[in-house]
Amino acid sequence: MTLTTNPFDDDKLREECGVFGIWGADNAASFVALGLHALQHRGQEAAGITTFDGRHFHSHRAMGHVAGNFDRDDIIRKLAGRAGIGHVRYSTTGETALRNVQPLFAELAEGGFAVAHNGNLSNAMKVRRTLNRRGSIFQSTSDTEVIIHLVATSARSGTLDRLTDALKQVEGAYSLVVLTDEGLVACRDPLGIRPLVMGKLGEATIFASETVALDVIGANFIRDVEPGELILVNDSGIRSFRPFQQVEPRPCIFEHVYFSRPDSIAEGISVYEVRKNIGAELSRESPIDADYVVPVPDSGVPAAIGFSQASGIPFELGIIRSHYVGRTFIQPSQDVRHMGVKLKHNANSALVDGKSIVLIDDSIVRGTTSVKIVQMMRDAGAREVHMRIASPPTRHSCFYGVDTPERAKLLAAQMNVDQMRDYINADSLAFISIEGLYRALGQERNNALPQRCDACFTGAYPTTLTDVADKERAASLSLVASR
């Protein structure tokens, strides 16, 4: 087995996408740009905005961050209109290239249709093959584009019915904002795997992946878009529809652990509070004697505060993070790579030297971060280095909009906890239990039908995984054929 610990190898659990939509505000594009800026943590590969001025659609899509692309007056001025949608992307299906940057747009028989999608369709390949055979010509390799072709070829009439018809043929996760000349549509898949909230700013209606995108423009949070709900907003008002068969929702539990910003309110609860609760649960489940609780910044901070408060061990910043290291950092040549180990994180040696510390991080995916940080603490003179993780071992891949590496690269899919402890060279290692994680959210896990998607920890996927099954079947057939 080869496991990489290259500090620049960031092929790990990446975040996902962020969507934003607004109807009824002058200069809608500038609000979309601000909203996307607040959602930047959800996707840093590319960003895009599409607006509608009552007659025409305008679109700008670019690789890279929101800042640098959408803080330019000339670009925002071209995006005219009182309605707009936007997207920040981390790819899950389709390569990182301009043709896959959202919103995707098409001129359909009934008018313009722009869509921004957070999530991932687990039968996109199969649907695409069928559409291809019927003559659909795809412009991108993104899963999201199948929605456009299904709408375009639907036998129903009216945008909403055609969209509903399309969505009934896809499987997986989708939180969508759609812009047509009939209005702005927001929709969440029946399981509500990915989040979507609704807000108001004066007369304008807003949809966003997280409440922080409402905060940034001074909008009020109204409510979550419900799982399986489709909302149409236009100048005649707001209408809610329930076009899908109702099922028990399964929102993503990892949003609370890592993806969402701590200042967001997700499913009506403060992400920050939940993360502190997780830390407190962790300290009760796996207590340890140490001089300091040290977070792996930034995402380990709230759980470390909770761990410290519940255990009484002082919280200290034993690792300082540079805020100038992005994931797009250009890799230096081989011979200076080792210097980069300390680019993102550096030990606060004056504090750590001679002390026993308990490190808190939100997750271990490939183990890259843990190996690096534990060694850094030892080099700084730490006497003992214990590690506590604010999520259960990540053993399975996500097929719902998070770019997890394949299973073979997940450390916890390869090793048990003792082996992982040795691998990261910690004095002790413990993960919160799945039950403890639910407790931190104020719930008891229903093992027969979990209240959430927790598949990356448990393997309990809430949908069928058509494309995965097809791939496995094809692989086993070729294995038989080669015998």
Ligand SMILES: O=P(O)(O)OC[C@H]1O[C@H](OP(=O)(O)OP(=O)(O)O)[C@H](O)[C@@H]1O
């Ligand atoms: O085991 P690994 O493969 O290293 O992945 C796990 C790490 O990845 C994430 O941090 P990341 O550095 O991506 O971003 P953050 O600054 O938001 O914590 C996460 O918070 C863990 O620290």
Ligand SMILES: NC(=O)CC[C@H](N)C(=O)O
């Ligand atoms: N992370 C996401 O939500 C990605 C959305 C879509 N599946 C894409 O790859 O563009």
Ligand code: SF4
């Ligand atoms: S598999 Fe994990 S990351 Fe993906 S939706 Fe489910 S809980 Fe969230």
Ligand SMILES: [Mg+2]
């Ligand atoms: Mg981290």
